[in-house]
Amino acid sequence: SQTIHQWPATLVQPVGSPLSLECTVEGTSNPNLYWYRQAAGRGLQLLFYSVGIGQISSEVPQNLSASRPQDRQFILSSKKLLLSDSGFYLCAWSPQGNTEAFFGQGTRLTVV
Amino acid sequence: AQSVTQLGSHVSVSEGALVLLRCNYSSSVPPYLFWYVQYPNQGLQLLLKYTSAATLVKGINGFEAEFKKSETSFHLTKPSAHMSDAAEYFCAVRRGDSSYKLIFGSGTRLLVRP
Numbered sequence: 001s002q003t004i005h006q007w008p009a010t011l012v013q014p015v016g017s018p019l020s021l022e023c024t025v026e027g028t029s030n031p032n033l034y035w036y037r038q039a040a041g042r043g044l045q046l047l048f049y050s051v052g053i054g055q056i057s058s059e060v061p062q063n064l065s066a067s068r069p070q071d072r073q074f075i076l077s078s079k080k081l082l083l084s085d086s087g088f089y090l091c092a093w094s095p096q097g098n099t100e101a102f103f104g105q106g107t108r109l110t111v112v
Numbered sequence: 113a114q115s116v117t118q119l120g121s122h123v124s125v126s127e128g129a130l131v132l133l134r135c136n137y138s139s140s141v142p143p144y145l146f147w148y149v150q151y152p153n154q155g156l157q158l159l160l161k162y163t164s165a166a167t168l169v170k171g172i173n174g175f176e177a178e179f180k181k182s183e184t185s186f187h188l189t190k191p192s193a194h195m196s197d198a199a200e201y202f203c204a205v206r207r208g209d210s211s212y213k214l215i216f217g218s219g220t221r222l223l224v225r226p
Contacts (some may be wrong), residue, residue, distance in 0.1 A: 006155075032212050043118075043218035044156075044202065051212055059148070059213075090155055099163075100146050101214050103155035 003025035006091045006104030013111055019064075019078040020106050023091030026072065034101060035066055046111040050074060075081040084112040086111045114139040114205045119216035128224045131175075131190040133220045135203030140183065145186045146204040146214075147177055156202065162186060173197070198224045 006023045013019060026108050035047040046059045048066035056066050063082050067075045074091060089107055092101040119134040137143055144163050148156040160171025167179040177188045186203060203217040 034214065036216075044216040046213065046215065049212055057212075088153075092156075092214075096214075099144075100158050100161050102158070103148075105155045106153070108153065 002093075002102070004091065004093055004102060004104045005046055006107060007106065008107060010108045011110070013081050013109065015083055015111055016080050018077070019081055019085070019109070021076040021089055021109075022090075023074045023076075023104055025093045028072070028093070028095065030071060030096060032096065032101075033068060034092040034094075035074065035076050036090045036092065038090060038106075040087070044090065048076070080110045083111050085109065114143060114213075114215055116204050116205050116215060116217035118201075120220055121218065122221045122223065124223040124225060125193045127195055128192050131188070131193045131197065131222065133188040133201050133203075133222065134178075135186045135188065135217060136184050137186060137203075137205045139205055142208045145177075146206075147171065147175070147178060147186075147188050147213050148202045148204060148206050148216075149173075150200045150219075152200065159188070159201075193222075193224050195224050195226065198222055 003026045003032050033050045036044040050056050050068045064078050088106050091104040091108045094101040115138045117136045146161045147159040149159050150156045159175050160169045161198050162169050162179045170176045175190045177186050179186050200219045200221045202219050206214045
């Protein structure tokens with residue numbers, strides 16, 4: 001069966017520090033991969049999605065970037081965090097084709 | 113572009129009462145529609161999905177939703193609320209033309225009163 005792992009679960013970082021969140025999927029190949037952010041009291045905002053290695057689509061211009069160095073690995077990064085980067089970050093995957101997405105357990109990021 | 117509107121950021125019902133969470137979509141092509149549930153500090157779990165087969169879709173935990181093209185709606189219902197249903201619910205849409213983007217509504221928090 002397929003599983004998705006996302007870490008860390010919680011993270012407290014100072015303003016101006018770098019960020020790296022990692023997400024890996026097991027039990028499937030060539031998945032579509034997604035990063036979403038959920039700010040307090042708001043819905044899910046699609047940040048990035050990827051349909052293959054090295055193929056990244058950005059939905060919202062911001063202080064973040066994403067990379068997909070391997071087929072089942074998706075990384076969210078920032079060189080310098082802002083207070084506004086605080087939120088709940090969710091990684092998700094879907095099989096190729098028009099089906100639902102499956103979510104990781106999320107990372108609670110607090111920038112102080 | 114596709115979008116989703118969820119009416120009501122908070123819905124409160126009594127235990128045993130009908131649950132109705134509203135979702136309207138906008139899509140230039142026939143959509144695929146989904147309802148997800150999120151418990152505090154967790155990821156999202158799929159409740160049900162519409163993929164152009166039957167318009168009445170049954171999901172887990174007794175939930176169901178009906179796709180109404182004429183009303184561009186996909187409302188989520190459950191005949192009798194349980195305390196364990198208290199959570200946040202998200203409606204999502206994906207275009208049915210091989211688009212990879214899954215777009216979510218702003219969510220509705222369901223409160224269940226004893």
